[in-house]
Amino acid sequence: xxxxxxxxxELNRMLKKGEISVTDPxxxxxxxxxxVEDRIKAYVxxxxxxxxxxxxxxxxxxxxxKAISPLAGIPVAVKDNMCTKGVLxxxxxxxxxxxxPVYTSxxxxxxxxxxxxxxxxxxxxxxxxxxxxxxxxxGITRNPWNPETVPGGSSGGSAAAVAADExxxxxxxxxxxxxxxxxxxxxxxxxxxxxxxxxxxGLVAFASSLDQIGPITKxxxxxxxxxxxxxxxxxxxxxxxxxxxxxxTKALVGDIKGLKIGVVRELMGExxxxxxxxxxxxxxxxxESLGAVCEEVSLSHLDYSLSAYYLxxxxxxxxxxxxxxxxxxxxxxxxxxGDMIEMYSKTRAExxxxxxxxxxxxxxxxxxxGYYEAYYGQAQKVRTLIVEDFNxxxxxxxxxxxxxSPSVAFKIGERYEDPLRMYMSDICTIPVNLAGIPGISVPxxxxxxxxxxxxxxxxxxxxxxxxxxxxxxxxEFGFKQKPAL
Amino acid sequence: xEYEAVIGLEIHVELSTESKMFCGCSARTFxxxxxxxxxxxxxxxxxxxxxxxxxxxxxxxxxxLALNCEIARSTLFHRKNYFYxxxxxxxxxxxxxxxxxxxxxxxxxxxDLTRRVGxxxxxxxxxTGKLTHISRTGRIGEADYSLVDFNRAGIPLVEIVxxxxxxxxxxxxxxxxxxxSILEHLEVSDxxxxxxxxxxxxxxxxxxxxxxxxxxxxxVKNMNSFRAIQGALAYEIERQKAILKRGEVVEQETRHWDxxxxxxxxxxxxxxxxxxxxxxxPDLVPMELSKDWIEEIRVTLPELPDVRRKRFEEVYGLPxxxxxxxxxxxxxxxxxxxxxxxxxxxxxxxxxxxxELSMYLNAANLEIDECAVTxxxxxxxLKLIDDGTVSGKMAKSVFxxxxxxxxxxxxxxxxxxLVQITDREEIARIVEMVVEENPSVVEDYRSGKExxxxxxxxxxxxxxxxxxxPQLVNVLLKExxxx
Numbered sequence: 001x002x003x004x005x006x007x008x009x010e011l012n013r014m015l016k017k018g019e020i021s022v023t024d025p026x027x028x029x030x031x032x033x034x035x036v037e038d039r040i041k042a043y044v045x046x047x048x049x050x051x052x053x054x055x056x057x058x059x060x061x062x063x064x065x066k067a068i069s070p071l072a073g074i075p076v077a078v079k080d081n082m083c084t085k086g087v088l089x090x091x092x093x094x095x096x097x098x099x100x101p102v103y104t105s106x107x108x109x110x111x112x113x114x115x116x117x118x119x120x121x122x123x124x125x126x127x128x129x130x131x132x133x134x135x136x137x138x139g140i141t142r143n144p145w146n147p148e149t150v151p152g153g154s155s156g157g158s159a160a161a162v163a164a165d166e167x168x169x170x171x172x173x174x175x176x177x178x179x180x181x182x183x184x185x186x187x188x189x190x191x192x193x194x195x196x197x198x199x200x201x202g203l204v205a206f207a208s209s210l211d212q213i214g215p216i217t218k219x220x221x222x223x224x225x226x227x228x229x230x231x232x233x234x235x236x237x238x239x240x241x242x243x244x245x246x247x248x249t250k251a252l253v254g255d256i257k258g259l260k261i262g263v264v265r266e267l268m269g270e271x272x273x274x275x276x277x278x279x280x281x282x283x284x285x286x287x288e289s290l291g292a293v294c295e296e297v298s299l300s301h302l303d304y305s306l307s308a309y310y311l312x313x314x315x316x317x318x319x320x321x322x323x324x325x326x327x328x329x330x331x332x333x334x335x336x337x338g339d340m341i342e343m344y345s346k347t348r349a350e351x352x353x354x355x356x357x358x359x360x361x362x363x364x365x366x367x368x369x370g371y372y373e374a375y376y377g378q379a380q381k382v383r384t385l386i387v388e389d390f391n392x393x394x395x396x397x398x399x400x401x402x403x404x405s406p407s408v409a410f411k412i413g414e415r416y417e418d419p420l421r422m423y424m425s426d427i428c429t430i431p432v433n434l435a436g437i438p439g440i441s442v443p444x445x446x447x448x449x450x451x452x453x454x455x456x457x458x459x460x461x462x463x464x465x466x467x468x469x470x471x472x473x474x475x476e477f478g479f480k481q482k483p484a485l
Numbered sequence: 486x487e488y489e490a491v492i493g494l495e496i497h498v499e500l501s502t503e504s505k506m507f508c509g510c511s512a513r514t515f516x517x518x519x520x521x522x523x524x525x526x527x528x529x530x531x532x533x534x535x536x537x538x539x540x541x542x543x544x545x546x547x548x549x550l551a552l553n554c555e556i557a558r559s560t561l562f563h564r565k566n567y568f569y570x571x572x573x574x575x576x577x578x579x580x581x582x583x584x585x586x587x588x589x590x591x592x593x594x595x596x597d598l599t600r601r602v603g604x605x606x607x608x609x610x611x612x613t614g615k616l617t618h619i620s621r622t623g624r625i626g627e628a629d630y631s632l633v634d635f636n637r638a639g640i641p642l643v644e645i646v647x648x649x650x651x652x653x654x655x656x657x658x659x660x661x662x663x664x665x666s667i668l669e670h671l672e673v674s675d676x677x678x679x680x681x682x683x684x685x686x687x688x689x690x691x692x693x694x695x696x697x698x699x700x701x702x703x704x705v706k707n708m709n710s711f712r713a714i715q716g717a718l719a720y721e722i723e724r725q726k727a728i729l730k731r732g733e734v735v736e737q738e739t740r741h742w743d744x745x746x747x748x749x750x751x752x753x754x755x756x757x758x759x760x761x762x763x764x765x766x767p768d769l770v771p772m773e774l775s776k777d778w779i780e781e782i783r784v785t786l787p788e789l790p791d792v793r794r795k796r797f798e799e800v801y802g803l804p805x806x807x808x809x810x811x812x813x814x815x816x817x818x819x820x821x822x823x824x825x826x827x828x829x830x831x832x833x834x835x836x837x838x839x840x841e842l843s844m845y846l847n848a849a850n851l852e853i854d855e856c857a858v859t860x861x862x863x864x865x866x867l868k869l870i871d872d873g874t875v876s877g878k879m880a881k882s883v884f885x886x887x888x889x890x891x892x893x894x895x896x897x898x899x900x901x902x903l904v905q906i907t908d909r910e911e912i913a914r915i916v917e918m919v920v921e922e923n924p925s926v927v928e929d930y931r932s933g934k935e936x937x938x939x940x941x942x943x944x945x946x947x948x949x950x951x952x953x954x955p956q957l958v959n960v961l962l963k964e965x966x967x968x
Contacts, residue, residue: 083532096531103525105532202532208767237534238769316767319566322575323529327633344568367566367762376764 003028004165005482008074008222011168015068022062022073025168026055026117029075033119033166036485041141042151042161044080045088046120051075058115070225072115077167079158080121081128082108082213083202087118091204092136093126095324095331095351105202106237107171107213107230114229119167122157126353127321128178128206130154131425134416135355142412143186144483145450149409152182152425158216159186164485169226170216175206176309177404177429179214180441184404184453187443187481189223189470190216192429194461195436196241198227199234205320207313208239210433220442220471224248227463243461251467254475257291261469262397264457266302267428273407275447280403283444283454283473287401290472297397299389304382305431306423311366311379312434317356318363324351358419383434390435394459399469402428404441404453428455438463442470443479451481488691488729490722491699492657493649496664497642498674499612499682500544505639506611507535507578514636515680527639529573534768537562541641542585542772544673545609546782548643549586551667551789552604556779560585561771562609566762570631571614573638581763584608585774591667592791593660594809595653602660603648614638643674649688649699654718658711661685662813666790669815678710685714690735691725700725701735705749707742717742721749793818801831810839816854823860828867837863841881845888857891858884866894874898875905876955878946907954909961912945915953916961919944930966938962 003011003025014020030048037043058073078084081091083101090096104112112118125135133141133156143151144164151160155172159182162170172179174192183190191214198213205211215226227248234240263284268277288294326332326347333346352360366375393400406427415422432439437460441453454473458466505512508526525533546556563581589604614635618628645664651657665676665683676683690702705721708714720742725735740749765771788796790812797808797818811821817838824834842863846856866883869875875883875898886897898904906912919941920927930937938959945958 083530089531091531099531101525101530101532103530200532201534204531205768236536238536239534239767315764319564319576319762319764322566322568323531323573325568325570325575327570328528328573329530340570341568364762367764369760369762372762372764 002032002165004032004168006168007218008071008168008225011074012068012070012072015072022058022115022117023052023055025073026051026075026119029119029165029167032164036144036164037166039142039147039485040144040160040164040166041139042077042122042157042164042166043120044090044092044123044138044157047087047118050087051117051119054117058117061115069114071111071169071229074116074168075119076111076116077119077122077158077161077170078108079124079155079170079172081124081173081204081206082171083204084108084118084121087121089121089204090138091127092124092138093324093352093356094137095348096204097137097331099330101202103202106199106234108202110230111171111226116229119161122155122161122170124157125154125178126356127204127317128154128173128175128211129317129355129359131177131181131422132410132412132415133157133182134412135353137353140412143409143450144485145187145409148411149450150185150412152185152405152409154178154182155190155216156182159183159188159190162186162188162216162218163483168218169222171213171226171230172216173203173206173211173213174429174433175210175212175313176433177426179216180429180439180453180455181405181426183216184441184443184455185409185451187451187479187483188216188218189220189440189442189474190214191223191227191440191463191466192432192438193227193231193463194241194438195433196239197231197438197461197463199237199240201234201236205316207316208320209316210309210313212433220440220467220474221249221252223440223470224252224467241461246464248463248467251464252471253468254472256287256469256472259292259399259465259469260397261287261292261294262297262393262400263294264302264400264402265296265298266300267402271406271424271427272403273447276403276405276407276452279445279447279452280401280454283477284401286476287469287473290476292469294401295397297393297400299386299393299431301382301385301389302431305386305434306427308379308382308386309426309430309434310362310423311375312383314359314363315366315376316363318360318367321352321356321360324348326351355419386431386434387436390431390437398458398465400457402455402457404428404455408447408450408452432457436460438466440466440470442474444473444477445479446481486730487694488726489694489696490652490718491649491690491692491702492651492653492718493688494647494651494657494660495686495688496645496661497684497686498548498645498668498676500541500641500643501672501674501682502538502540502544502641504538504540506538506541506609506641507639510639512640514640515682517636519632519634519636522636523638527573528635535578535766537769537772538641541609542774543782544641544671545585545607545643546774546779547671547673547786548645548668549589549607550779550783550786551671552586552589552591552607552645554586554589554604554607556774557583557585557587558774558776559583559771560774562766562769563763564766565610567759569613570633571616571638573614573635577610577613578766578769579610580608591660591663593656593663595655595659600650600652600656602650602656605646605648607643607645610642610644612637612640612642649690654715654722657687657718658715661714662711663790666812666814670787670789670793672787681709684709687714687718689718689721689725691722691729701737703735703737703749704739705742706739706752707744709744713742713744716747717749720747724749790818797821801825803831803835807832807835807839811835814853816852820853820860824864827860828864830867833867834863837867841884845885856888858888862887862893869894869898873905873907873954875903876951878955879903879905879951882951903952905954906949906952907957909957912949912953912957913961913965915945915948916958916965919948920962920965927966938966
C-alpha cells in the first residue's frame with residue numbers, strides 16, 4: 001500500500017516507530033498528484049518545493065529530539081480562501097488571481113505549529129459560493145468517483161484531493177454545507193464545527209455569521225485529530241468562543257448504547273433521491289443495532305431555512321466583498337477610465353463571476369432602505385426560530401441525523417445554469433449553519449456507484465457526541481471503497 | 486419677514502487611545518510617513534477581523550456621562566456600506582440604532598444667554614484613511630490621480646450629534662468651544678482642529694421667527710477652526726435668507742466651506758447619494774455594559790468645566806465672565822490655577838491672561854500650552870510690578886520679550902537694565918529739563934489744556950526709556966507746573 005493511501009493516524013504510528021520519515025508521505029502524495037491531478041484538478045496552487053523543504057526541516061527537528069505531534073509531517077490541502085503568507089490565495093476568483101497574503105490564517109498557522117506540511121491550495125467555488133466547484137475562475141474540479149460528475153462544493157477541491165489521495169487531510173470552509181456536501185459527494189468525512197470553535201481569522205469572508213473552518217479527512221479519527229489542532233479561542237476573532245476544549249479523540253470509543261438519535265422528518269422526504277434515502281435508512285437501522293434509540297423528530301421551521309439563508313448569506317457577502325474594488329490589491333480593470341465609479345464597476349464586472357455577482361446583487365437588495373425589514377430582518381427572525389427548533393429537539397435527543405446531500409454527485413453542467421436547483425443541493429446542511437451547531441458527514445454507502453453521506457448534527461459545542469456517533473457508525477459500517485482512478 | 490436660524494452640529498472627535506479602534510496599531514499617526522502604521526486589520530485585507538478596543542468604549546462612555554447622556558447597557562456596531570477609496574473595506578464599522586450614549590445636554594454660555602443644547606447621541610466608529618488628490622484644485626473630480634494614506638484608518642472616532650437647538654453662529658462656536666474644553670478635561674482627545682482630531686459639520690435651516698416647523702436644511706462641511714464655524718454658518722444663514730427673501734426655496738444639499746474664499750459651495754451630489762445599507766456587524770458580538778462598569782467610570786470622571794467654573798468664582802472670587810473664559814480650555818484653566826497657587830491676587834492673574842497673554846496667543850495662533858510663557862513667568866512678572874521693580878507699562882514690554890524668547894522676567898529686566906526709576910530727585914531733574922524744552926506746551930497746559938500734560942509725561946518717559954515710575958512723573962510734573 002502506498003503511503004498516500006493511508007490516514008494521518010496510520011502515518012503517525014509509522015513515523016513514531018521510525019518506519020517512515022516525514023518526507024516519505026509528502027513525496028508519496030506529490031507522486032500521486034503527478035499521477036492523477038490532471039484528471040481531478042483539485043488544486044489551484046501546488047507548493048511542492050516549500051512542502052518538501054518543510055518536511056526535511058521537520059525531519060531534522062524530530063531527529064534533534066523534538067516531540068512527534070499527532071499530525072507531524074501530515075500533508076494537508078488548504079482551501080484557497082484561507083490566507084497563507086507568501087502563497088497565492090485566490091478564492092478561485094479572477095479578482096484575487098494575483099493576491100499573495102502577508103499573513104497566515106489562524107487555523108493554518110495552528111496546523112503549521114504542529115509540523116503539518118501544506119501540499120497546496122485547493123480549488124473551490126468562487127468565494128465559496130456554490131455547491132459544485134464549477135464556479136471557479138481556474139477550472140472545474142472533478143469527482144474522483146466519476147470525472148463526469150462534480151465533487152460538490154464549495155470545498156470541492158479539498159474533498160476531491162482527500163478522496164483521490166492527493167492529500168492526507170484537508171481544510172475546508174462551510175457556510176451552508178461547503179465542507180459536508182462535497183465530503184458526502186466524494187465519500188470522505190467532513191465536519192463543520194460549532195460556530196466560533198475555530199477562528200475565522202484569515203479566512204476570506206463569505207458570510208461572517210455562518211462561515212466556519214473544518215476538517216475534511218479520510219476517517220473520523222483524522223477528523224478529531226485535525227479538529228484538536230485547529231480549534232480554540234483566538235483573540236484575533238471576536239466571535240471565537242472562550243471555552244474549554246476537550247481532547248476530541250477521547251470521543252472515539254465506539255459505544256453509542258442508549259444514545260437518543262432524532263431523525264429529522266423535514267430532511268427525509270421530498271427532494272431526497274431514493275438511493276440516498278435508502279442508504280440513510282440503512283445507516284439509521286445500523287445505529288439502532290448499536291443500541292441507539294432512533295426516533296423521528298420534526299423541526300417545523302426548516303422549510304424556511306433555504307429562504308432565510310439566501311437572504312442572510314448574500315447580505316453579508318455583499319458587504320464582505322465590497323473591498324475587492326481594484327484600489328489596493330487584486331485585479332483592476334485595464335480599461336481607460338473616466339472616473340472612480342467607472343473603475344469600481346468595470347473592475348468588479350470583470351473580476352467577479354456570475355454567481356458571485358448574483359449574490360452581491362441579491363444581498364445588496366436585501367439590505368436596501370425600505371426592504372431591510374421585509375428581507376434581512378425577517379430572515380433573522382426565521383433564523384431565531386430555527387435555532388429554537390434545534391434547541392427543543394436537543395432537549396430530547398443527543399444528536400440528529402439526516403442525509404448530508406439530497407442527491408449523489410450530479411453531472412457537470414447539470415445544475416450550472418439553474419441556480420435555484422443548485423441551491424437545493426444544500427437543503428440538508430444549511431439549517432446547521434443557521435443554528436451555529438456542529439455537523440459531520442460520514443460516508444454511508446453508495447448509490448449508483450457514487451458515495452452517500454450521513455449527516456450527524458449535535459448541540460452547540462457538543463462535537464464530542466457528534467464524533468462519538470460518527471466513529472461508532474464508521475467502525476461498524478466499514479466503508480472501505482475507494483474511487484477507481 | 487424675520488428669520489431664525491436653526492442649527493444642529495455633528496462633531497467628530499478622534500480619541501487619543503494608544504491603539505486603533507479594531508487592531509493593535511498605534512493610533513498616534515499624525516504627521517508620520519504615509520502607510521507606516523498599518524496592519525492587515527486596518528488595511529481591511531481579506532480575512533482580517535476587527536477586535537474592539539475597550540479603552541475606546543470607555544472613553545466614549547466618559548464623554549456620554551460628561552454630556553449628561555444615558556449610557557446604553559446593551560450596544561452594538563453596525564456596518565455602514567459605501568464605496569470610497571479612503572475606506573479599506575468599503576464599509577465603515579460604526580453604530581446605528583444602538584449607540585453607546587443617548588440623550589444628553591450641554592449648557593452653553595454666550596454673551597447674552599445660557600443655552601441648553603441637547604445631545605441626541607454619541608457613538609463610536611473608525612476613522613477613514615486620508616486622500617490626497619493630485620490636481621490643481623485638490624478636488625477629486627479634477628484629479629489626475631489620488632494618493633491614499635491609511636495611517637488614520639481605524640483610529641477611534643466618536644461622533645457627537647446635537648439636537649437642532651443652536652440659534653446663531655456665535656452659539657455654534659461657543660458650543661464647540663465648550664465641548665472641546667469638556668473633552669480636554671476628560672483627557673480623551675487631543676482636540677486639535679487643525680490636525681483634524683476634532684471636526685465639525687453643521688445642519689443649517691431657517692424659519693420665520695415664531696414658527697415651530699423646520700425649514701429645508703443644508704449640511705455644511707469642512708469647518709476646521711472656530712473661526713471657520715462662525716464664518717461658514719454666518720455665510721450660510723445669509724445665503725439662505727437671500728433665497729427665502731426672493732421667494733425661492735433652499736435646496737437640500739451638502740455644502741463645503743471654502744476657508745480661503747469665505748463662501749460655502751455645493752458638493753457634487755452624485756458622489757454623495759448613498760443608501761448605507763446598515764446592518765449589524767457580524768464580525769463583532771454585541772457589547773453588554775454593566776451597571777457597575779458604568780458607575781466605575783462615573784465616579785472617576787475628573788472635574789468638568791462647569792464645576793470648575795463655579796469653583797473659580799467661589800474660591801478665587803472671579804466674575805463669571807472671567808471664569809467662563811478661563812475654563813474655555815483645560816490648559817487655560819490649569820495655567821490659571823498654577824499661577825493662583827503662588828500669587829494671591831487671582832483677578833490680576835485673570836486680567837493678564839485675558840489681556841496680554843490672549844492677545845499674543847491669538848496673534849501667534851498658539852495654544853496656551855504651546856507658548857514659552859509659563860505660570861512661573863507670569864507670576865514673577867506680577868511680583869516685579871508689585872515690588873516696584875517695573876511699572877505696569879514696562880511689564881508689558883517685558884511680557885512681549887518673554888513671550889518671544891521664553892526668558893524669565895527677572896533675566897529680561899536685568900539684561901536690559903529695565904529697573905524702574907523711583908528716585909524722586911532723578912525724575913525731578915528730568916521733569917525740569919522737559920518743562921524748559923517745551924515752553925509752548927507748558928503754556929497750553931497753564932491756559933487750561935489738560936491734554937498737554939500727557940505730552941509732557943510722554944517726554945519724560947521717552948527720556949527714561951519708559952523706566953520712570955509713571956505716578957511719580959505725574960506728581961512731580963504737576964508740582965512743577967503748578968508751582
